[in-house]
Amino acid sequence: MTEARANMMISVWRGMGSTGKFETFEVPAQDNQTVLDVVTWIQQAADPSLSYRYACRVGMCGSCAMMVNGQPRWTCRTHVKRVLRDNQIEIAPLRNLPVIKDLATDMDPFFDKWVKAGGVHRASRSRDMPIQEVKPDTAQRQAADNGIECINCAVCYAACDTVSSNRDYLGPAALQRAWTLFNDEKVVDKQAVLDAVSGSGGCHNCHTQGSCTKFCPNDLDPLGSIAGLKRETAKSFFRRGSKQC
Amino acid sequence: MLNARLYMAQRLSAMIMIPLVFGHLAVMIYAIQGGLTTAEILGRTKGSVTWFLFYGTFVAAVSVHAAIGVRVIIHETFSLKGKWLEATTWLIGALLLIMGARAVLEVTFA
Structure with missing residues (x-):
């Protein structure tokens, strides 16, 4: 005792x-x-x-x-x-x-942004179709695996100075979720994921201060996920530009 | 407040500025080695299409880059949004472009 x-x-x-x-x-x-x-x-x-x-x-x-x-x-x-x-x-x-x-x-703003960032799963197969095989050792799957342990505690959201000064910013948890979806081979429409995080409150507002990764109690790396989204949206920007030409 | 288009505009304008800044510094350091007067500098720049394009491109890139950067600061510091934020961004960009263009024309037009 x-x-x-x-x-x-x-x-x-x-x-x-x-x-x-x-x-x-x-x-x-x-x-x-x-x-x-x-x-x-x-x-x-x-x-x-x-x-x-x-x-x-x-x-x-x-x-x-x-x-x-x-x-x-x-x-x-x-x-x-x-x-x-x-x-x-x-x-x-x-x-x-x-x-x-x-x-x-009140956690509503946190979860509303999670949905706004495209966090809801959109099934690409019906229940009558065979289950999709997911190979666990691909680089893309591992990138998705790095983020899926997020339990939405909002610690990263509370730690983020950008959220404090920019109320529309989606925040680290929602963007990390988008990054896991982008890397999930079950998600077919990758462009929809990128579009959801490219709006006025999207991933481009992150200042890369890194408080999200520093304070995440699960040792996840939302900062790395946001950097990944920035890279992919930049590639998408050029791809779309070249298609329009 | 900062969408993908503005983000890319700011990054691409930075990429344009980088070699121009280094070019400016390198020429400046090289040119003054033997001592150089204002008249001698203007003698080389006035009427030069190359220097007009060099500094003209720099001014255009700065106007885009700085206007977007200041837009972010204004939004995050004063919570300015919507039409007023758009107007302020364009105003800052236009102001920088006009001031920069005046300087470039002064130095390069014969």
Whole structure:
């Protein structure tokens, strides 16, 4: 059994919508404790009105992402020891998303952009046709495989400064999804994928700052995916130009 | 705010500018080795179709490149969108083109 130690000072964002302020709670420190444990302790022992979101608690669902000391993290996979500074931690809702209440954000803009980037699968075969063979060792399949572990936690979206300053920008997760579709041999209309990310909020707005790749808790590389989309859209630009001539 | 067409226009204009900038620097460094007066420089550039095309192309590329670059900054800093953003982009491009063209004509027209 773990032994309780000195209390930590935890600042938690409280409020509805765009208004609110940090409220500090004294939370008992334990030997093994994640940031999600801390938030849960506050909700269960100090203030039951605290709103936050989580599901699996083991880094599978991506529901519990929050800003911890100003950086986006999965709170369930962040040990308190890694983020405790001067016995304090600041916990806020995910950046770049509207706040519903306290630590719970409205994920609609994130998923709307995911759909807008062409993220929905469009089947190229009917159920009566034979299943398409997918060879796992091709370069294209491996490029697709690099992105499919994304669980849409929106950590990259919260980390992205371009999303902050350009509200129409589709964001790293949606663009990475488009890149996996582009490399998926089951997707026939590649040009439709490129067209979906070539609009005014598309991949060309990325400034290549790389916060998405730096903060991705799954060690994925959205920045590389966006670079891939830029390369392919540039090729497509010349192909189309030469066809029109 | 930045679609594929604007992105390509900015990249391609940069590709045009790169050799012209190096050409400008190389000629500048080479030309001043023995000391050179303004009159001597103008003596070589005035009436020269080559220098008109050289700096004229540079000015055109700069106008496209910078207008799109500033467009991005304006949108991200001031959230300017739609028609006003389009108008501002064209205005910046036109302003740079007019100022640059004036300078080029001054230096190359006899």
